[in-house]
Amino acid sequence: MTGQVCLLGCGFVADLYMRSLAVMPGIAVAGVYDHDAKRLKQFCAFWEMPEKPSLEALLADAPQGTVILNLTNPLAHYETTKTCLEAGHHVYSEKPLATAFADAQALHTLAEAKGLMLASAPCSALGEPAQTIGHALRQGLAGTPRAIYAELDDGFVPQAAYRKWHSESGAPWPYKDEFRTGCTLEHAGYYLTWLMAWFGSVRTVVAASAETVPNKEGDGPFAPDLSVATLFFDNGPVTRLTCSIVAPHNHGIRIVGDKGVLSCDAAWDNAAKVRFARRLTVRRRLMEAPVPKRIKLPGPTHPKVKRWGAAAMNFMLGPAEMLDALRENRPCRLSNDMALHLTEVTLAIQNAGESTGAQKMTTKCIPMEPMPWAR
Numbered sequence: 001m002t003g004q005v006c007l008l009g010c011g012f013v014a015d016l017y018m019r020s021l022a023v024m025p026g027i028a029v030a031g032v033y034d035h036d037a038k039r040l041k042q043f044c045a046f047w048e049m050p051e052k053p054s055l056e057a058l059l060a061d062a063p064q065g066t067v068i069l070n071l072t073n074p075l076a077h078y079e080t081t082k083t084c085l086e087a088g089h090h091v092y093s094e095k096p097l098a099t100a101f102a103d104a105q106a107l108h109t110l111a112e113a114k115g116l117m118l119a120s121a122p123c124s125a126l127g128e129p130a131q132t133i134g135h136a137l138r139q140g141l142a143g144t145p146r147a148i149y150a151e152l153d154d155g156f157v158p159q160a161a162y163r164k165w166h167s168e169s170g171a172p173w174p175y176k177d178e179f180r181t182g183c184t185l186e187h188a189g190y191y192l193t194w195l196m197a198w199f200g201s202v203r204t205v206v207a208a209s210a211e212t213v214p215n216k217e218g219d220g221p222f223a224p225d226l227s228v229a230t231l232f233f234d235n236g237p238v239t240r241l242t243c244s245i246v247a248p249h250n251h252g253i254r255i256v257g258d259k260g261v262l263s264c265d266a267a268w269d270n271a272a273k274v275r276f277a278r279r280l281t282v283r284r285r286l287m288e289a290p291v292p293k294r295i296k297l298p299g300p301t302h303p304k305v306k307r308w309g310a311a312a313m314n315f316m317l318g319p320a321e322m323l324d325a326l327r328e329n330r331p332c333r334l335s336n337d338m339a340l341h342l343t344e345v346t347l348a349i350q351n352a353g354e355s356t357g358a359q360k361m362t363t364k365c366i367p368m369e370p371m372p373w374a375r
Helices: 012-021 037-047 055-061 074-086 101-114 128-138 175-181 183-187 189-199 317-328 336-350
Strands: 003-008 027-033 067-070 090-093 118-120 145-153 202-210 226-233 238-244 253-257 260-264 274-282 285-288 293-295 357-360
Touching: 003 055, 003 317, 012 037, 027 037, 027 055, 027 317, 055 074, 067 074, 067 317, 074 090, 074 101, 074 175, 090 317, 101 118, 101 336, 118 317, 118 336, 128 189, 128 253, 128 260, 128 274, 128 293, 145 189, 175 183, 183 226, 183 238, 183 336, 189 202, 189 226, 189 238, 189 336, 202 336, 226 336
Parallel strands: 003 027, 003 067, 067 090, 090 118, 145 238
Antiparallel strands: 145 253, 202 226, 202 357, 226 238, 253 260, 260 274, 274 285, 274 293
16 A cells, blocks of 8 residues: 545544554655644644645645545535545545535535545445455355344443543544534444445435433534434345444444354454354254354454554555555545445434434445455
């Protein structure tokens, strides 16, 4: 992997990208900008990165083929990504691509018209656990998949000591943005991208969402803090996906097949174990094997990042994939269509409320080409 990126935004998540960059040789940072001058200097001094005086300077100085990492506040994603695309740069955006579907559509249209790549985080679908499960599904290890249960519950976050959470270079955890943006927009993609990588498009979303803890700290209105969705794929099993910041921590996924259950317990860990429990009958009792077998790919996969806080993820897998696609003149696995479809599905879940009912999706994406080490 070789190439250059620019960082737009130096908040809490930017440090996680820098930790990941340290294990990705060949990728250089051409420039960094944040509208908060104090924060910009603090971040660049800590990581020894080149700061730029303005967004215009960042984009003007970025060499052709640079990928702009949009790490700004979620509410700023649409306008800042639009500016980057208009300047002729590929964009990797932190989630969500936009907080309104019409804005996401406009970004997709602009990127397509300019022949630019527009990818959306998260990129954990490129990681070892997701790719391992994908390989097992293609090999038919569990038989035909019939149903999937996926959980992204983070515990009762409104009572957590989140004011004490700071990044390595000193940025506070942006609780105001998190509560206003919502756990579904922030987290659903960690399993939605896995599912889309394996099965492609979601045809119909049947969901409900609610704010179960009112009067959270910060500036409202606040987004739902609990959502439950049933997803119907064009070519995949029915899936239930739950997101919350109220239920006890659970980041597990279970794929139920004719022969047994594939599972993984940690969506935010690129080294998480994938297991398979074969279904069997013991003395007339139907059950899954009590000691599941670990499933591993035969060779090396990708660089890992040690755990920091809640995550042990390589946040640079996505930008690296974009740079590789540019260098190899091939389609990017994190396609423009996937970014738009992910946004439509996620917004459908978050905004479902109590009585929306079934929602037909208007966008599509194809399954992801496996990583070379997972074929």
